[in-house]
Amino acid sequence: MIEFKEPYFLLSTKNTSMILSFKRGKKLTCEYYSSRIVSIDEAPSLEKDFPFNQGTSIALDKENPSISEDYLKLELSTYGRGDYHDPSLILVGKEGTSIDLRYDSFEIREPNYDLPTPVPHDAKEELVIVLKDEKMGVVVKSHYLVYEEKDVFGRYLEIVNENDGEVIIKKASSCLLSLPNKDYVLTNLYGGWAGELNREDIKLKHGIYSRGSNAGLSSCRYNPFMMIHEDRHSINEGDAYGFNLLYSGNHLEEAELDTFSMLRLQIGINPLLFEKSLQKEDKFVTPVAILSYSSHGETGLSHNMQGFVDDHVVPPEWSHKVRPVVYNNWEATMFKFNKSKIIGLMKKAATLGVELFVLDDGWFGSRNDDSHGLGDWDVNKKKLPGGLKALADKADKLGLKFGIWMEPEMVNENSNLFASHPDWILHDGIHTPVEGRNQFVLDLAKEEVQDFIYDSVSSVLKSANISFLKWDCNRSLTDFAYMPGNHSYDWVVGLYKVLSRLVKEFPCVLFENCASGGNRFDLGMLSYFPQSWMSDDTDSYQRQIIQGNAALGYPLSVMSNHVAAKTSNQMLRLTSFDSKFDTACFGVLGYEMDIGELNGMETKILKSQIEYYKAHRELLQFGKLTVFKRIEEGNEGRFLASLNDEHMFGLFRKIQLPNPPEGRMVVDYPLDKNALYEYEERQESISVKKFGHLVNMISPIKLKEDGYLLNLLSHHMDMKSEVDKGMASGSALMNQGAFISQEWSGVGYSDRIRLMGDFGGRLYYIKKKE
């Protein structure tokens, strides 16, 4: 809801309020952004006052001698008129670099979704506040989108040149927010390939803390999501503010704490080499930033963000739409496959209960390794006689849907595409462009390249019954040319043009975002593609970190996770299929090992996992994820997915230690304390090999550890994990917790001993009793 009572605007969502003011010399400020208030008439009492201007400060103007721009809680800050913070907007005109934007007018209107970069859909209202610098001839419109139910605001700027001469934009953050500091801690998500989304909490000190991406893509170096929160003992308490950007290119987030304990936060396009020239009447619109507040700490904030992405970011056709269980052949075969291998995998996938088969890299052109064929999107008939159609038809006969992999933004030097269009790649015209994974980047700022990508993807999608496309992007960007406008921004906008054409034409195709795993995991991509391959790292421990930290800003429905071979390709860590499943099931489940090689016992295990997942799929895909113990911080991780009266509790062990503490299932989530909840553990399979030579304690014949007989035995029999089921009130579960079986402590094995072992896991399904 948006209310106006001069000089105040009150923007309200279900639980939050924001007061904007232009009382001080018509400068636009944010005087309050916190829990929901009662009335706009509270505004004068909540606003910061300025009785004097101290020492070296610069007065706003003759009429406002006690006010300095430097003290104001500005909604956008400029340089040259007494504000010495890092500006959020830098404009250079023929008259110079000083900008003085003052309130002019406002409009409350239907939201406009037609921008060059994505806009979260279904906003309730949009407020546009017009600011002007009459002398410079510059108009800046500050836009506010209101997503009431999710406690989220969207912000962006529209900069219009009404000057006769050129105005150059050097920096234009989408959002600046000024807050009184409360000893805030900033949560940063940083990472690299196969190790995305690590969390670091940084106590903000005086000065500027900044992070972002220069990689051309949003990148996994620093995810655009950022949070600040009070340093409370409980993750469910205190103020927490979250920020994110609907943009997939270079971005920058900054937090500046000044002498007066004012905290200025900004998020937007990275100004590094950013330059946008505006001629008379030209305008530039920044990407949309989103911000959210919760008084329930990081849990409340992360739930706001998760709900918002599910309801307003992913394409409406896919919002809350159940996602299929996938099998993908990449880690099983890499480039080495032929038609009969693929059909063999398909048959096996169908018997396991998989619903969609994805043919990954290597099906086209001369693509038998990563140095050939990228860009040549014709099926390799030598490998796959009958083409994609034959495979899609076969899948259909087996009751499977069929999907493929493409990497449409890239080209190998060894390809027909490069031979015919060497000029289509990013290059500055002076240097030899540099390669990453033996490939160049196509210049998506060029219309002919956009058309080529659109044509190649759509003709592949039309060539067979294809209902899924994994869209990969395996290198960061380089070799931008300097040209009017901004090449790296134009590249991203070019990409969005292609994506929006494709998703409009193929609304029923499920697109999966991927960039060597999570190198472009952002709200821009999720606006077109409703799910994302989170990481090339399929090790369960690493995935607990990645998925758990992703949940601060993103919902389960966007996290595509696969159970892969027991020995992780990336960490070489050996974990059981069940422990991999316990992690991968939080989100969109898939499989990626050579299922053709599974023995009888393993086949049984995978079948029962898929059956279990399907029975709880809505909860695991659309529940809110709370991570109330992070595995990387100690020896145990705890996840909870919650949807209405159902919960899935995930318990993860890092390493097995002697003398384990008493096991308790404590649900740190607002349950109904007077209601009864039934819970039941998912019984896991423990390999007989896990016991090594100790198996001889019960075996009638002598078995050698690693011996042929023990191996053979493990193919046909397993040991079952403990049985934990019962009933407890919400009150008990939220406090002391329900007792779960004693963890293995060096001896004994029974249905009351919880043998998790190194990197083991358990799932407990909890449901409110009717």
Ligand code: DGJ
């Ligand atoms: C990187 C992706 O993240 C992998 O899953 C796989 O699709 C390869 N690319 C294929 O080249």
